[in-house]
Amino acid sequence: MSYQVALNFEDGVTRVIACNEDETVLDAAYRHQIKLPMDCSDGVCGTCKGTCLQGSYDLGDEYIDEALTDDEAESGLILTCQMVVSSDAVVAIPAASSLCSSGPQSMDAEVTGVTALSDSTIELNLTLPEALGFLPGQYVNLGVPGTDQTRAYSFSSLPGETDVSFLIRNVPNGLMSTYLTSEAKPGDTMSVTGPIGSFYLRAVERPVLLLAGGTGLAPLLSMLKQLKKEPTEHPVFLLYGVTGTADLVKLDELSAFTSELENVNFATVLVDKESGHERIGFVTQHMDAVPFEIESADVYLCGPPPMVDAVRNYFTESGTQPNAFYYEKFNPSTPKQESAA
Numbered sequence: 596m597s598y599q600v601a602l603n604f605e606d607g608v609t610r611v612i613a614c615n616e617d618e619t620v621l622d623a624a625y626r627h628q629i630k631l632p633m634d635c636s637d638g639v640c641g642t643c644k645g646t647c648l649q650g651s652y653d654l655g656d657e658y659i660d661e662a663l664t665d666d667e668a669e670s671g672l673i674l675t676c677q678m679v680v681s682s683d684a685v686v687a688i689p690a691a692s693s694l695c696s697s698g699p700q701s702m703d704a705e706v707t708g709v710t711a712l713s714d715s716t717i718e719l720n721l722t723l724p725e726a727l728g729f730l731p732g733q734y735v736n737l738g739v740p741g742t743d744q745t746r747a748y749s750f751s752s753l754p755g756e757t758d759v760s761f762l763i764r765n766v767p768n769g770l771m772s773t774y775l776t777s778e779a780k781p782g783d784t785m786s787v788t789g790p791i792g793s794f795y796l797r798a799v800e801r802p803v804l805l806l807a808g809g810t811g812l813a814p815l816l817s818m819l820k821q822l823k824k825e826p827t828e829h830p831v832f833l834l835y836g837v838t839g840t841a842d843l844v845k846l847d848e849l850s851a852f853t854s855e856l857e858n859v860n861f862a863t864v865l866v867d868k869e870s871g872h873e874r875i876g877f878v879t880q881h882m883d884a885v886p887f888e889i890e891s892a893d894v895y896l897c898g899p900p901p902m903v904d905a906v907r908n909y910f911t912e913s914g915t916q917p918n919a920f921y922y923e924k925f926n927p928s929t930p931k932q933e934s935a936a
């Protein structure tokens with residue numbers, strides 16, 4: 596029996612490793628060629644201290660108080676040289692991945708599908724040479740074929756599979772957008788580097804509010820798929836905002852979630868006043884559609900920067916303080932500069 600442990604490094608890189616029963620996280624990482632910070636490996640120095648963000652584990656009783664105090668252990672701090680997990684887990688490592696002989700994984704994937712879901716949204720399907728562990732909500736950098744540029748995209752698919760998918764906004768004249776709309780074909784090769792990011796689904800212990808703007812739906816779809824795999828009894832509600840009716844995608848899939856999982860629901864919001872839609876405007880104007888107290892919920896927000904800023908301002912100005920608030924901004928990338936010869 597082994598468990599999946601996601602090591603989250605300080606620079607946002609995540610590596611998912613398999614930990615065998617009775618194997619410490621430090622040893623399992625080493626087996627995966629990841630050298631976590633350590634000195635004594637005996638529970639004496641405290642160099643391997645990290646924080647367990649999710650999952651159950653045992654630290655044994657071999658370590659000393661100077662390495663980890665009872666208060667620290669109580670608050671979720673761990674020693675990777677002592678930690679043996681008894682479930683899948685997420686562990687924050689207070690060091691950059693590059694200092695751990697690690698870094699994001701990089702691989703070449705095959706393009707297996709490019710589908711225009713609407714004028715504004717493209718679904719990209721890739722097949723990876725091996726399944727990639729990530730946390731639902733995280734992203735990778737995809738190389739734009741024929742260039743030295745990369746763009747960040749959040750998975751809309753489930754972790755641990757070789758077939759992965761993305762929802763990509765068609766930005767007029769954008770580099771990746773132009774490749775996808777005019778050149779891409781099945782069989783093309785695309786580089787994939789990651790997974791990266793601190794925007795991911797935490798253990799569900801209370802109501803969950805998902806707020807999506809446009810293709811910001813992608814990581815939330817990955818989270819919903821995870822919730823379908825591991826259902827929760829807590830209510831989950833998605834408020835999904837786009838510009839016009841034609842920008843709404845994946846409604847069938849969203850409806851399927853709501854019919855299969857009775858505690859999952861969603862509502863859409865359209866900016867377009869002429870659409871005749873029942874909710875017009877921005878998601879911030881339709882928070883009353885949320886069927887639970889936002890203060891009692893964990894909120895996950897993803898979309899273009901103006902939408903993310905608008906929701907953050909809404910929470911501040913309305914004095915609404917969710918239990919936890921996680922967000923991902925789809926910032927436009929800064930093109931890589933060509934190096935001076």
Ligand SMILES: Cc1cc2nc3c(=O)[nH]c(=O)nc-3n(C[C@H](O)[C@H](O)[C@H](O)COP(=O)(O)OP(=O)(O)OC[C@H]3O[C@@H](n4cnc5c(N)ncnc54)[C@H](O)[C@@H]3O)c2cc1C
Nearest residue numbers: 747748749762763764769770771772810813925926927928
């Ligand atoms: C962490 C992260 C995750 C992301 N995940 C996704 C995702 O899942 N799906 C997705 O669609 N995008 C996502 N993005 C945005 C994505 O990385 C690209 O920036 C976007 O797809 C544009 O790429 P492009 O090559 O087509 O356009 P570019 O060549 O990068 O841009 C062309 C021009 O359009 C401008 N521009 C770029 N994006 C926008 C925009 N949204 N609105 C208006 N103007 C813009 C640029 O400033 C530039 O002037 C993410 C960004 C980040 C930082």
Ligand code: FES
Nearest residue numbers: 636638639641676
């Ligand atoms: S490496 Fe010294 S306490 Fe873990």
